[in-house]
Amino acid sequence: FLCVLCVLLLLQAVALTMALIFEKKTSALFQSSIREGIKHYYDDLDFKNILDYVQQKFSCCGGDEYKDWGVNQYHFCNGTGPLACGVPYTCCVRHKVGVVF
Template sequence: AGMAGTCRDSHFYYYGIKFALSAYATLFSILGLLILSVGIYAEAERQRHKTLEGIFLAPAVLLLLLGITVFLVSFVGMLGSLRDNRTLLKVFFWVLLLIFLTELLLIFIEIIFENKMNEVLHSNIQAGIRHYYDDLDFKNILDFVQEKFSCCGGDEFRDWEVNQYHSCNGSGALACGVPHSCCIRRVPGGVVNTLCGYRTLDKERLELLGTIHVRGCIHAVGLWLKDNFEATLAIVCSLLLPQV
């Protein structure tokens, strides 16, 4: 009777682990396919509008890479668990461990070398601002961030000087100004004045406090993450815990 009970327990444990692993891998395979589908659609739109080829300036490419990676790794795990294939399960385990350690390393690098990482991020954002009107993907993302976090540019609002249309050396209506997504909206949901940032780049910060957001988005997002530490921790854990 004791041996029979032990066998039943071991079988229950085995099938429980197998079901949990299969469900986990299947869920993330579906998630990978969804991300891949969004990436394919975004890439098709990017090609249709002939936007830039740079990786940073093409979020669609990042979605494609992320979707392919998530799907392939999860599919290997799902197949290995369903067929009890030890080789596939070992591949799944080691790849997942490598991804997990890489994510931890990136988090530690960001914490330890925060200033250096901010410089790299600032450089990339400036490159995006330089081609702001050429890349719809980047334009939409930056507009969203500037409106959501009440910020302007990467390090500060004067980053918009690098864009040929907003440069103070330009001659158009946008010259020496910033996009409307940098403007302070007094009436939420009201009609947007697209020229609200007109002639702001040649003024001092104190003169613009009631007109545009002068703080850069790198600092604004960083402050939001620190002020919302619980939410930040929850996001990090939601990314890391499923891999454990």
């Protein structure tokens, strides 16, 4: 039993070391994946539902900020559609039920 615990402790130490070493690469990969997902937000219903849930649950907008939505063809500020320079409703902060700011 002690050997199993020692092996698990060693594996956790290795995992922590790897996480610290590759933190920037992992973060960059995550950010690029989010931006690519935002770019195709309306094309992929599964990703759209996941991102909508995350934005509502954590009161966030985009990967880093609301400007991330500028990569989406519908939210691009030079666009002519009704969504131009906007963000999805899930980015909006709700202080009270039914009230959107």
